[in-house]
Amino acid sequence: MSVFVEAAFGEQSGRWPLPAAKTPRELWLRAVAAGGQGRYGAALTDLDTLERTGTRGALWSLGRSTRASFLRQLGGHRAARGWDGRAWACAGSDVTAGADALVGLAADALGMGRFPLSAQLLRRANELMGAGGDSVDPRLPVRLAWVSAELAMFTGDGPAAVTHAERAVDLASELGSARHDTKSRVVLAAALCSTGNIEASRTVADSALAAAEGLGLVPLSWAVACLLADIGSAALSPSQIVAVRDASADAVVRRGGTWTAR
Numbered sequence: 170m171s172v173f174v175e176a177a178f179g180e181q182s183g184r185w186p187l188p189a190a191k192t193p194r195e196l197w198l199r200a201v202a203a204g205g206q207g208r209y210g211a212a213l214t215d216l217d218t219l220e221r222t223g224t225r226g227a228l229w230s231l232g233r234s235t236r237a238s239f240l241r242q243l244g245g246h247r248a249a250r251g252w253d254g255r256a257w258a259c260a261g262s263d264v265t266a267g268a269d270a271l272v273g274l275a276a277d278a279l280g281m282g283r284f285p286l287s288a289q290l291l292r293r294a295n296e297l298m299g300a301g302g303d304s305v306d307p308r309l310p311v312r313l314a315w316v317s318a319e320l321a322m323f324t325g326d327g328p329a330a331v332t333h334a335e336r337a338v339d340l341a342s343e344l345g346s347a348r349h350d351t352k353s354r355v356v357l358a359a360a361l362c363s364t365g366n367i368e369a370s371r372t373v374a375d376s377a378l379a380a381a382e383g384l385g386l387v388p389l390s391w392a393v394a395c396l397l398a399d400i401g402s403a404a405l406s407p408s409q410i411v412a413v414r415d416a417s418a419d420a421v422v423r424r425g426g427t428w429t430a431r
Contacts, residue, residue, distance in 0.1 A: 171195075176202035178308060182348040183385035190215060193224040197232050204239050205348045207387030207417070210425020212239060227263035230256045234269045237277070242388050243421070244429035246280030253277055264301030268294045268309050276316045279323060287320050311340045311349050315356050327364035334360040348389075351380045355393045367400050375404045378413070387424070391417035 172188065175181040177198040182205055190196040196219040203212035212235075219232045237252035257270035275290035294313055298305045314337035321330035334357035341353040358374035361367075374397050381389040394414035402410050418428070 171198075173198035173202065177205070178344075178346045178349070180345065180347050182206075182346070182351075183383070185385070190218075193219055193222050193228055196222070197228060197235065200232070200235055204235065204242075205388070206385050206424075207391075207421045207426060208424045209239055209243075209421065213425065225259065226261055227266040230260040230263065230266035230270060232256075233259070234266070234273050237273050239426075240429070241273075241276055241280060243426050246277045248429070250274065250277040250281070264297055264304055265306040265309060268297045268301070268305065269312070271297065272309065272312045272316055276319070279316065279320050284320065284324055287316070291317055291320065307340070307344055308346065308349060311337050311344060311353065314340060315352065318356050318360050322360060322363045327360065330360035330363050331357070347380070347384055348386060351377055351384065351386060351389055354380070355389055355396075358393065359396055362396065362400060371397070371400055371403055374400070375402055378402075379404070382413070387417050387420045391421065 170179060172184070173190070173195050176184045176187055178201070182202070184202070185206060185208070187199055187202060190199045196215045200212040200215040200219070203215065216232050216236050233252050233256035237249040237256065240249035240252065253270050253273035257267065257274065260266035260270055271290050271294035275287045275294065278287035278290060291313065298309055298313070314333045318330045318333035318337065321327070321333060334353065337353040338357055341349040344350070354373055354377040358370045358377055361370035361373060374393050378390060378393045378397065381393060391414060394410055394417060397405070397410045398407070398414055401407065405413070421428070
């Protein structure tokens with residue numbers, strides 16, 4: 170497995186610096202890895218270079234979906250929708266690229282409060298993945314479970330949110346991606362909180378924060394610290410949690426990110 174794959178989707182999610190990319194696919198993988206660490210300036214530089222290579226088809230679509238995901242992480246769901254739409258338009262017949270774009274569009278709709286549209290897009294993504302069979306990238310069912318859990322939380326169905334989040338955790342454990350595993354646990358912590366199970370939520374969130382910090386996954390550290398700032402941590406004091414949250418937000422800005430809403 171290449172160093173780029175390991176950093177983007179393997180056990181070395183915190184590895185940095187990475188070698189210079191030599192191919193369009195390496196540019197995309199390097200951008201994914203950098204974005205997971207909150208290195209948005211470096212990630213966007215690689216995606217800009219990917220756009221200039223003239224690459225078309227699935228990889229072009231995946232690059233645009235990745236750019237959209239960065240915008241969403243920073244609160245820019247409306248801007249992300251444009252990039253996910255472009256990703257869908259150029260995915261062609263590639264099931265992975267198409268499903269990736271649809272899940273992204275569902276997350277954009279969710280962030281904009283368009284819940285029925287989000288549910289419809291999730292159904293379309295699920296149908297497309299079903300038609301793709303074994304050719305579908307195994308990370309996509311994990312992403313589908315994340316957004317399904319988030320939609321259930323926003324629409325008041327806590328038990329369904331937990332079911333989706335637990336499925337994400339199970340799928341991520343088989344995927345071998347430290348980043349996907351950590352985010353799945355962040356989503357599970359939020360889902361448990363939505364059911365009022367604060368003690369279980371706190372336990373999962375504390376573990377997820379330790380993993381995110383250990384891997385250098387700054388955006389996830391910020392997200393789970395925001396949750397712990399509300400429900401309390403069994404491992405850290407309130408002032409320590411606030412310090413982690415604020416330091417993570419500041420690191421994102423230093424690394425080239427621009428918060429749309431916080």
